[in-house]
Amino acid sequence: MTTKEKLDVYEIITKTFIDALEEGVVPWQKPWVGGAAGAPKSYISKKDYRGCNVWILAATAAVKAYKSMYWLTYKQCSDKKGQVRKGENGTIISFWSPTYKKDESGEKVKSGFMLRYYRVFNTDQCDGLKSIEDTKAEDENILDFNPIEQCELILEKYTDKPSIRHGGGRACYWPGDDNINLPEKENFKSVEEYYSTLFHELVHSTGHEKRLDRDLKNWFGSDPYAQEELVAEMGATYLNAMAGVVTSTIDNSKAYIQSWIAKLKNDKRFIITAASRAQKACDYMLGKKWGDANDQTKSDTGE
Numbered sequence: 001m002t003t004k005e006k007l008d009v010y011e012i013i014t015k016t017f018i019d020a021l022e023e024g025v026v027p028w029q030k031p032w033v034g035g036a037a038g039a040p041k042s043y044i045s046k047k048d049y050r051g052c053n054v055w056i057l058a059a060t061a062a063v064k065a066y067k068s069m070y071w072l073t074y075k076q077c078s079d080k081k082g083q084v085r086k087g088e089n090g091t092i093i094s095f096w097s098p099t100y101k102k103d104e105s106g107e108k109v110k111s112g113f114m115l116r117y118y119r120v121f122n123t124d125q126c127d128g129l130k131s132i133e134d135t136k137a138e139d140e141n142i143l144d145f146n147p148i149e150q151c152e153l154i155l156e157k158y159t160d161k162p163s164i165r166h167g168g169g170r171a172c173y174w175p176g177d178d179n180i181n182l183p184e185k186e187n188f189k190s191v192e193e194y195y196s197t198l199f200h201e202l203v204h205s206t207g208h209e210k211r212l213d214r215d216l217k218n219w220f221g222s223d224p225y226a227q228e229e230l231v232a233e234m235g236a237t238y239l240n241a242m243a244g245v246v247t248s249t250i251d252n253s254k255a256y257i258q259s260w261i262a263k264l265k266n267d268k269r270f271i272i273t274a275a276s277r278a279q280k281a282c283d284y285m286l287g288k289k290w291g292d293a294n295d296q297t298k299s300d301t302g303e
Contacts, residue, residue: 012092012117016056023063043072043080043123043135053093060091061122070132071120082129090119107217109176145185150243151195155202158285162205164198171197173204175216180205192245196236203235204228206281214277227274234278239285 040049040057049057049071057071071091077084084090094117101111123129155161163179171182180201188194207214207228214231215224264270 016059016092019059019063039069040071041069043070043129043132044076046135049093053095056093057091057120057122064122064124066122066124068123068132070123072123072126073118073120077121077126077129080129082126084121084126088121088125090121092117092119103176105217107176110174143186143188143190145188145191145194148191148195148243148245151199151245154199154239154243154286157287158202159287160211161202161285162208171201173201175205175208178205178208178210192240195243195245196240199236199239200232202285203232203239203278203281206235206284207231212277212280212284227270230271230274231277231281234275235281238278238282 040054040061041047042049048054060066061069072080074084074090094115096113097116099111099114100108103109123132162173165179165181166184167181171180173180180198182194182198182201185194188197204216206212207216214228216228
C-alpha cells in the first residue's frame with residue numbers, strides 16, 4: 001500500500017464522520033442510540049467492533065436507520081447463503097495489519113503496522129440470512145472451553161514463556177517477536193487439541209536464542225526445519241502425557257513425515273538428537289536442570 005493509499009484510508013474514515021455530522025448525528029455520543037438497538041457487532045463472531053469502527057458503524061446505522069446491529073462482509077454473507085441486495089453500498093471499516101521485513105540474517109521480523117480497510121454490510125442490507133437467534137443456536141456447537149488443570153500447571157512452570165495471542169486461523173511461533181499466535185480457543189475441535197497445539201509451539205519457543213538457542217532460522221522444507229518440527233512434536237507429546245492429554249499435533253505435521261523418514265534412513269543420530277532436544281526443551285519449560293536425570297542421554301548425544 002502506497003503512502004497515498006494510506007492517506008486515503010484516513011480520508012475515507014474522516015468523510016464518514018463528516019457525512020454523519022452533516023446529517024445531525026454525533027457518532028461518539030452513545031453510538032447504539034438513535035439507530036441500531038445495540039453496539040455494532042460482527043454477525044459471524046457476535047463480538048463487538050472496537051476502536052474507530054464502533055463510531056463508523058454506529059454513525060452509518062443512525063444515518064441509514066438500520067434496525068440491526070450486525071454487520072458482515074460480502075463474502076461472509078455469500079458463505080452464509082445470503083445475498084447483499086443489488087445497489088446496496090458497503091461501509092468501510094479499518095484495521096491495523098502487521099508488516100514484516102527481513103533482518104540481516106534473513107529472518108522475517110515485524111517492522112510495524114499499516115492501516116488497511118475493507119467493506120461490511122448491515123444485515124438489513126441483505127436477504128437470505130438466518131436470524132441472529134438461529135445463528136446463536138448454531139454457535140452453541142462451538143467448543144465450550146474448560147481449562148485442563150494439569151496443562152495450566154505446566155504453563156505456570158514455564159516462567160519466561162513468550163506472549164500468547166489468540167486470533168486468526170494460524171498456529172505459529174515467531175522468534176523475532178518471541179510470541180505465539182493461536183486461533184481462538186473455541187475454534188479448536190477439543191480442549192485437548194488446543195493444549196496439544198499450544199505445547200507444540202511452546203516447545204519451539206524454547207529454541208529462542210535467549211533460552212536454549214536452537215537454530216530457528218531455517219525455512220520450511222529444509223532438514224534442520226524438519227528436525228525442529230520433530231523436536232516440537234516429540235516435546236508436545238511428552239507434555240501431553242504428563243498432563244494426561246491423549247492427542248497430538250501429528251495430523252498437522254504430515255508435510256514433514258517424508259522428510260523424517262528420509263532422515264531416519266540416512267542419519268542414525270537424527271532421532272536421538274531430536275529426542276534429546278525435545279527432552280531438554282521440556283525440562284526447560286518445567287524448570288528442571290538439564291543433566292540431573294539425563295546424564296546418560298546427554299553423553300549419548302554429546303549435547
